[in-house]
Amino acid sequence: MKKNISRLVPFLIMASFLVSGCNQDTSSTVTTVKPAITTQAEKPQGPVYKGKVVGRSNKAKQISIAVGKGKDAKTIMVSFDENTTGLEHAKKGHGAIIAYEMRDGVPFATTIKQKLAKLPQGVTVISPQDVKALIDADKDFLLVDSRPGKRYSASHLPGAVSIPVCEMQELLQNLPKHKDKLLIFYCGGPT
């Protein structure tokens, strides 16, 4: 049964047009995952930790993951072993959903999945190659770097402006007047 589910998952992900998103420091929760589409197969079984991976040690077989928001934010240590699936998704700084079970009072990871971000309605994905082509063709568009200002400062795409996601609301007036002008956003990559 478990195998069937894992075989279904990639298909369901594609079918739901879910795409991997960027680091979302603020959107971690310890609650069960709400899948974008409601099918039985998408729901992880049992409890999960959802958040950003702080670190992973293969030697100690431990993953540390930051979960919760604001006052409830905390890091949790989860053990894993050779039967844990999806270990490649437990990458430092990346969003992950860790399904776990308690063994001797310690959380033990059973399945690890990439935390997926959904794009807002009407927004589409563009590849680096296509962005490069637009720049080379001198097309009229605004390229926005959503990362913190420090990251932008050290290394950004040519012609990009810095509007960190946290300041987006205050800096909306920096966006073009014409609402149909092309805006392209980027950040630190899929997590």
Add this chain to the structure above:
Amino acid sequence: MSPKSAGQAVKAGYKNIQVMLAGEPAWIKAGYSTYANYGFVCRGNNVIIDLRSPEKSAAARVPRSVNMPFASFEDTYDEIPIKAPIVLYSDNEEETIAALRILQAEGYKKISLIEGGFHGWKRVGGRLVKGPVVTDVHWQRILAEGEVSLAEFEKAMKDPNEAIILDVRTRDEVSEGKIEISQHIPLDELCKEMDQFICNIKDMQKGQKIYIHCTTGARAEMAYKELKKRGYNASYLVAEVECDGNDCSIEE
């Protein structure tokens, strides 16, 4: 971050929005360049490399830049610390890109360019300095929150009153050797028995500094977060630690 920003733009009424989900790392991987902004060139914790000739560099260069002429770059680049953010510039775009490729192939990760190179810098009114060329690279990594410097750590290795050194490697690793005065508990056991373990350390006092290490810093950082959560005065070392008996080599 970018899908969230895109969502706010949608709410604000923008109709034509795309997201480059693969992000800046994928842009670099595709072989395209990224750029440093003015402030980062002036004040960043970085190494700025002038790829032009020593004569040109002596006549006018970007402040703080180190001269590594492209002609001999392959012999000199390894003086740049591997973890340092690097800003490259020249008056020759092809050479700049070639130098960028050399560094990327050698595993340097944080490399950006000055937009328009030397001429671009001049065009935006960038400050220039002149005088004998600088060829020595001086760069110190700025410690992240919770990190202990190697110097402080080494002090504690000699003087147990400085801090308690906590080794969180596995028993197997420790059987090869350890820092003589360190306390050892494997990372996975630390989480279960932290308070008990720390209470049992001789001369342990409240607020006592604890320096954590492993073989690279990854486990030490995880242990640090756990200890800090419970209110201990801990910090961690990011360095390669290798021990043979009580003889340990530590390299940043």
